[in-house]
Amino acid sequence: MSHGEVLSRVTNDVDTIEQSFRQTLAQLVTSVTTVLGVLIMMLSISPLMTAVAVLILPMSLIVVMFIVKKSQKYFKQQQEYLGHINGQVEEVYGGLSIVKAFNAEEQYLHEFNKYNDVLYSSAWKSQMMSGIMMPAMNFIGNIGYVVVSILGSYLAIKKVIQVGDILSFLQYVRNLTNPIAQTAQVANALQSTIAAAERVFEFLNEEEEIPETQTPAAITNINGNVSFDHVRFGYKSDKIVIKDFSADIKQGQKIAIVGPTGAGKTTIVKLLMRFYELNSGSILVDGINIKDFKREDLRNLFGMVLQDTWLFNGTIMENIRYGNMNATDEEVKKAADSAYADHFIRALPNSYQMVLNEEASNISQGQKQLLTIARAILANPKILILDEATSSVDTRTEVLIQKAMAKLMKGRTNFIIAHRLSTIRDADMILVMNEGDIVEQGSHTELLQRNGFYAKLYNSQFDAGEEAS
Known part of the structure; x- marks a missing residue:
């Protein structure tokens, strides 16, 4: 592993993890709390309509899992090739005079462009696929919104609930889908975090030095035999x-x-x-x-x-x-x-x-x-x-x-x-x-x-x- 690759793991990858936790952890806690509170209010209005609204959630989960599975390899590749580029830049910069002496600029430029093309491709694909997540979640949420509206209208005609309850419930449904969409967005950000964490822990799990003895010998009066x-x-x-x-x-x-x-x-x-x-x-x-x-x-x-x-x-x-x-x-x-x-x-x-x-x-x-x-x-x-x-x-x-x-x-x-x-x-x-x-x-x-x-x-x-x- 080159010096630049090591530096990339302890700077870029650690920074990715830090940024993710700092920005998304609070949002994740807020979203989960909001979902629990909204579900309680929805149950108080109509358990049947709540059950129908909640049935939409597995569809959202399936979509999220599908997108995450497809895009995760690109996030991992993105972090890997970011490390390769850092490693090559550090290596060439440290030995720039040797590179020039052997006229190797074109060779290293070609190698850099090759790494950069892979980085560009993986970054583009990962961002595109993760970008699909929010529109997909909104689309599924709108389907649930329509289904709940039809069911609420039917229950109102049957005099089971009041029209005002329908309006309140629809507002809660909207409040339910928003934090779920936010959670999906957090999952999107966490993909980069997971890819970075894998590289960091791979580095941390390298074999360490044998621990120091607990009863070290005295260093005084050493002659040098x-x-x-x-x-x-x-x-x-x-x-x-x-x-x-x-x-x-x-x-x-x-x-x-x-x-x-x-x-x-x-x-x-x-x-x-x-x-x-x-x-x-x-x-x-x-x-x-x-x-x-x-x-x-x-x-x-x-x-x-x-x-x-x-x-x-x-x-x-x-x-x-x-x-x-x-x-x-x-x-x-x-x-x-x-x-x-x-x-x-x-x-x-x-x-x-x-x-x-x-x-x-x-x-x-x-x-x-x-x-x-x-x-x-x-x-x-x-x-x-x-x-x-x-x-x-x-x-x-x-x-x-x-x-x-x-x-x-x-x-x-x-x-x-x-x-x-x-x-x-x-x-x-x-x-x-x-x-x-x-x-x-x-x-x-x-x-x-x-x-x-x-x-x-x-x-x-x-x-x-x-x-x-």
């Missing part, structure tokens, strides 16, 4: 990504995780921070199962610098302070200086008070990476996770960042997901993953001497470099 004990995980139960992962990492060690694309390197980190639950096995921090921590406490132990940078619309100062909301301005600047970001920040307009736009496109990709590194330094975590953190910076800046990282890593447990194997030669332990399993582990020198999978990966990078040069 991490153990993976026969970890098994798959995003889907029938497609296992991590098959049998076991490793023991000691406090202060620098652990590099390497392997080809799809081997499960980033997945290991996500499991460590409990973004997903294990199929089997366990992950321990200082001998405590991560399930025994509160998620908030567990994630406070970690600092992350990812290959995909994330910065929000706000000042540079606010973005760096995101790592520690209680940090002072001086601490933020010190962290930026440690990440070698202070120099370029001071060269920007308004320095630390420069506002980044929504996509943070008013600074370069390398500068974004430096800011996220500064944020991690400010967080001062027990365990540090680096996912190819220097991939977007130039060689000179990379050297400077690695010096800063060396200071940051000291005394901490460090997980480094690396694609350029030359950057992790000094790692205490290298875990080589392939197809969800650790196929080799050891230091850089030891793994090269074995001349196994790691050696092939390492040598292939230099072969590729030589070919490129």
Whole structure:
């Protein structure tokens, strides 16, 4: 489900439900109360004429049910394709530069028109069919009006009731059909509500995170020892990504995780921070199962610098302070200086008070990476996770960042997901993953001497470099 589709469900669909209840609920209560009061007065005048008038109601119900049954699928389709359009617009707007770069405007315009045509068709059909409801109800009400008039005339001739009673009764019949027609109109509005509610509850019924433990372990005095004990995980139960992962990492060690694309390197980190639950096995921090921590406490132990940078619309100062909301301005600047970001920040307009736009496109990709590194330094975590953190910076800046990282890593447990194997030669332990399993582990020198999978990966990078040069 796209981001735009989710947003449509929590905005458009919820708003449809809110508007419907706000506008129609009071009308529904008024109509039902009016119908009950009118029926009582009609019975006091003539039970026979009341019975005839009430016999018209099943006809109205049948018409309403028929129209609702036919039009409901169009109301549902209308809400569904409104979500599709929102999803596509959000997706294209977020990646507009890529769409233009690949000349895909016509393709997306064609797709938008296709969704829009279906939305137009379903909206037109649903409104047309629901619009028939009021005229149909009025027509049936008029039939009842005529039948009651004829019966009242006959009873007046027979001296059973007075002519004045007929006039009163006819007025009550009119008062009976009006609220019934209004109720039908409410039913019309409720069709959109039902279609929207189905989408909202489908979203709400998605599987939630496993509830927090009621007796969480204390987070104090954590050193940073991490153990993976026969970890098994798959995003889907029938497609296992991590098959049998076991490793023991000691406090202060620098652990590099390497392997080809799809081997499960980033997945290991996500499991460590409990973004997903294990199929089997366990992950321990200082001998405590991560399930025994509160998620908030567990994630406070970690600092992350990812290959995909994330910065929000706000000042540079606010973005760096995101790592520690209680940090002072001086601490933020010190962290930026440690990440070698202070120099370029001071060269920007308004320095630390420069506002980044929504996509943070008013600074370069390398500068974004430096800011996220500064944020991690400010967080001062027990365990540090680096996912190819220097991939977007130039060689000179990379050297400077690695010096800063060396200071940051000291005394901490460090997980480094690396694609350029030359950057992790000094790692205490290298875990080589392939197809969800650790196929080799050891230091850089030891793994090269074995001349196994790691050696092939390492040598292939230099072969590729030589070919490129």
